[in-house]
Amino acid sequence: MWLRKSRQAPPHRFRKLEEKWTAAYKERQINILSSLLADFVITVEDGNTYSKEGYITHSADPSVKVEVAELADLRVRVRGNLVVVTGAYHERGTSNRKPYEYHDRLTDVWVKAGNNWQVIASHYSVPTK
Numbered sequence: 001m002w003l004r005k006s007r008q009a010p011p012h013r014f015r016k017l018e019e020k021w022t023a024a025y026k027e028r029q030i031n032i033l034s035s036l037l038a039d040f041v042i043t044v045e046d047g048n049t050y051s052k053e054g055y056i057t058h059s060a061d062p063s064v065k066v067e068v069a070e071l072a073d074l075r076v077r078v079r080g081n082l083v084v085v086t087g088a089y090h091e092r093g094t095s096n097r098k099p100y101e102y103h104d105r106l107t108d109v110w111v112k113a114g115n116n117w118q119v120i121a122s123h124y125s126v127p128t129k
Contacts, residue, residue: 011076
């Protein structure tokens with residue numbers, strides 16, 4: 001079975017990892033982003049999907065200036081070596097000098113890789129009203 005019984009990691013650990021990821025994205029800290037992402041896929045607001053390489057290329061894009069990147073309402077579900085985090089995400093900035101703002105819901109899936117936890121999947125969507 002792919003879920004081994006082990007001592008479960010505390011949920012607050014994943015809130016800290018999510019905050020670390022968000023700060024690294026905002027500040028374009030590519031080495032930190034790379035360490036947090038496994039062979040990864042992200043689905044963004046418009047339905048496009050990106051690999052780890054594509055996400056990191058986007059994150060390093062100098063034409064994008066992230067002014068605000070914040071998480072809220074995080075819920076963590078730990079099941080052995082698999083963790084699902086859901087919550088709200090707010091981002092504001094400029095892209096090619098044009099302002100943008102997102103208010104999203106997110107789902108991130110973390111797995112244990114050796115002694116580290118890494119994201120294998122992430123999904124961002126705009127909630128309907």
